[in-house]
Amino acid sequence: MKILLIVLCVSVVSACSGSRVPAARGAMPGEPEPAVGNDGCSGAPYALPPKGTTEPETVPAPKKNIVVTTGVHGNEPSGYYIKDKLTELGFTTYGPCNPWGIENNNRHLEDGRDLNRMFGRTDCPEAEKIKEWLGENNPDFLLDLHEDPDGSAPYLIQNGPDDDIGRRIVDALKDEYDFDPAPKFMMVTGEDGLLKPELNVLRLMALAKIYGLAYYAWATFDCTAIVVECPGSWDVEKRKAYHLAVCTTAHKLLMERWQKEAEGK
Numbered sequence: 001m002k003i004l005l006i007v008l009c010v011s012v013v014s015a016c017s018g019s020r021v022p023a024a025r026g027a028m029p030g031e032p033e034p035a036v037g038n039d040g041c042s043g044a045p046y047a048l049p050p051k052g053t054t055e056p057e058t059v060p061a062p063k064k065n066i067v068v069t070t071g072v073h074g075n076e077p078s079g080y081y082i083k084d085k086l087t088e089l090g091f092t093t094y095g096p097c098n099p100w101g102i103e104n105n106n107r108h109l110e111d112g113r114d115l116n117r118m119f120g121r122t123d124c125p126e127a128e129k130i131k132e133w134l135g136e137n138n139p140d141f142l143l144d145l146h147e148d149p150d151g152s153a154p155y156l157i158q159n160g161p162d163d164d165i166g167r168r169i170v171d172a173l174k175d176e177y178d179f180d181p182a183p184k185f186m187m188v189t190g191e192d193g194l195l196k197p198e199l200n201v202l203r204l205m206a207l208a209k210i211y212g213l214a215y216y217a218w219a220t221f222d223c224t225a226i227v228v229e230c231p232g233s234w235d236v237e238k239r240k241a242y243h244l245a246v247c248t249t250a251h252k253l254l255m256e257r258w259q260k261e262a263e264g265k
């Protein structure tokens with residue numbers, strides 16, 4: 001029974017999906033990166049007002065890093081296709097995580113293993129490279145972009161049981177997209193476009209040691225990490241547009257949250 005539970009949990013959280021990705025630091029998408037200063041008290045970096053302006057009326061939001069990872073599964077390329085666009089918008093991006101897979105339209109690594117099951121091990125060079133990069137970029141939030149070859153509707157898998165951000169992203173986009181009403185992996189079912197494993201399920205995964213990128217980011221950096229899934233059968237332009245919409249919506253909601261936190265609200 002215990003083994004079954006662990007297998008279930010791993011399937012749920014790493015299915016084809018993601019992890020906690022850090023959000024873009026600083027400027028909102030489309031805006032120039034602000035100059036960075038220091039509040040001289042907490043040591044946290046803060047954006048400085050443009051030269052010539054007076055004291056700002058609101059407390060600037062602290063610099064944060066929203067990370068987006070792409071191309072973990074080589075036959076799910078749409079996230080990788082918008083990587084440059086996301087970088088332009090201020091996200092911290094990585095990919096393709098599985099370059100051989102992208103080149104050969106193959107889910108797996110060249111050695112046949114599934115990269116998104118390798119983040120609890122130390123013998124996978126591709127996973128080690130991504131871990132090192134994440135360590136250098138210290139995510140505050142992470143989005144891992146995937147496609148579900150068998151999926152009929154989009155959904156999110158969130159590592160971060162106490163965060164409401166996944167629900168808020170789905171709510172913001174539900175007029176535009178018909179989310180999966182009951183996303184499912186094995187016997188675990190989410191609702192209304194969101195799978196959000198409870199903490200006890202996530203803890204079981206640590207025992208299994210076959211978890212994916214998003215889980216690794218959540219467990220290592222204590223950041224919410226979301227696997228973004230859409231049907232692989234969608235036209236590629238629709239897949240790209242969906243991934244971009246999820247990323248920019250998450251960015252907007254997070255920046256509002258961090259701004260309020262900076263103002264002590």
Ligand SMILES: [Zn+2]
Nearest residue numbers: 016017073146
């Ligand atoms: Zn995938």
